Amino acid sequence: MEDTKPNVVKITFDGIEVEVEAGTTIMQAARRIAEADGTQAHLVPPAMCYYKPLEGTGGKCRACLVKVAQGSAKDTRPMPKLVPSCITQVQDGMVVENTTNPAVLEARKGVVEFLLINHPLDCPICDQAGECHLQDFAFEHGAAQTRYEEERRTFEKHDIGPYIQLHMTRCILCYRCVYTADQITNQRVHGVLNRGDAAEISTYIEKAIDNDFSGNVIDVCPVGALTDKTYRFKNRVWFTKPVDAHRDCPTCKGEVTLWCRGEEVIRVTARKNQWGEVQDFICNTCRFDQKKTSDWVIEGPTKVQRSSVISANKYRADLVKKPDFALKLASSQYKAIDDSRPYVTDPDTIRQQSVENNDKANHRSLLAENN
Numbered sequence: 132m133e134d135t136k137p138n139v140v141k142i143t144f145d146g147i148e149v150e151v152e153a154g155t156t157i158m159q160a161a162r163r164i165a166e167a168d169g170t171q172a173h174l175v176p177p178a179m180c181y182y183k184p185l186e187g188t189g190g191k192c193r194a195c196l197v198k199v200a201q202g203s204a205k206d207t208r209p210m211p212k213l214v215p216s217c218i219t220q221v222q223d224g225m226v227v228e229n230t231t232n233p234a235v236l237e238a239r240k241g242v243v244e245f246l247l248i249n250h251p252l253d254c255p256i257c258d259q260a261g262e263c264h265l266q267d268f269a270f271e272h273g274a275a276q277t278r279y280e281e282e283r284r285t286f287e288k289h290d291i292g293p294y295i296q297l298h299m300t301r302c303i304l305c306y307r308c309v310y311t312a313d314q315i316t317n318q319r320v321h322g323v324l325n326r327g328d329a330a331e332i333s334t335y336i337e338k339a340i341d342n343d344f345s346g347n348v349i350d351v352c353p354v355g356a357l358t359d360k361t362y363r364f365k366n367r368v369w370f371t372k373p374v375d376a377h378r379d380c381p382t383c384k385g386e387v388t389l390w391c392r393g394e395e396v397i398r399v400t401a402r403k404n405q406w407g408e409v410q411d412f413i414c415n416t417c418r419f420d421q422k423k424t425s426d427w428v429i430e431g432p433t434k435v436q437r438s439s440v441i442s443a444n445k446y447r448a449d450l451v452k453k454p455d456f457a458l459k460l461a462s463s464q465y466k467a468i469d470d471s472r473p474y475v476t477d478p479d480t481i482r483q484q485s486v487e488n489n490d491k492a493n494h495r496s497l498l499a500e501n502n
Contacts, residue, residue, distance in 0.1 A: 138153040261369050303354055
């Protein structure tokens with residue numbers, strides 16, 4: 132029996148050539164570049180609705196628009212409009228412009244503006260703050276001011292089940308939660324109701340979401356529209372310590388991230404990859420009922436990206452790497468520390484050196500004023 136090798140195509144993404152299998156989307160090709168070289172992670176288009184583990188997602192938020200400057204090697208004409216990279220498949224010889232195209236960056240500013248039209252400015256009280264994809268998207272591509280003057284739409288908060296609260300005012304209608312409930316459960320009772328500016332995520336005839344995997348809609352939500360009622364207003368994510376853990380669970384794989392405050396487990400979530408996507412969905416028993424460290428086998432600290440606010444005050448050389456620009460800035464503007472100097476602990480010596488240093492500083496100030 133002959134071996135069938137996958138059909139490989141070559142594309143150029145922001146000047147970088149990469150070979151991928153036929154049928155791969157532009158988004159996945161960009162992620163392939165970043166996975167091979169971590170310094171190129173900024174080239175990957177943002178994604179608010181696309182979620183690789185869920186079939187059918189993508190093409191709704193238009194956050195990942197890119198310019199196809201050359202359709203393929205056979206047809207070198209550019210595509211007339213910007214295309215969503217999450218659902219557009221690559222062609223051999225395709226040339227894609229992302230961060231190098233001004234029209235793409237300008238379009239993303241418009242997308243951010245539309246997403247924020249009705250989104251409330253309640254980041255200071257939102258439990259999603261610090262791990263919100265909309266925050267990251269707005270920071271990277273948004274404007275500091277808004278042109279919107281009309282009244283924003285608002286909705287009442289709803290409890291959809293014993294563990295989940297829906298704050299529809301924050302929702303951006305990415306449909307991720309709907310696809311999650313459709314594909315990993317057999318009892319979906321919620322979806323998008325109504326149309327236009329009246330569209331909202333809601334439960335049919337006020338039914339509750341109470342299946343074993345319903346809590347996963349919290350993890351896939353890119354904003355703070357679906358939150359964990361057992362965690363609401365308990366802590367900020369940058370004050371907690373995430374650790375990887377697992378347990379023998381008959382329902383799911385049992386591999387999670389524990390968010391600890393001291394020795395207390397205040398939240399349990401599914402593990403996510405570098406793109407913020409769940410690797411393996413977990414059951415409600417692991418998420419809501421197992422809140423003791425004795426219930427879990429602790430594997431070690433969760434690897435957190437250096438740029439994430441979650442890593443605040445938790446930097447470790449073996450987990451995160453300092454960015455090159457910070458090292459270059461430090462070497463150009465600050466003197467290197469002389470580690471050969473003796474480590475002084477005597478209070479009298481420290482006090483005397485402090486007086487001498489102050490006298491030197493005052494002397495330099497007088498010289499600067501006289502000159």
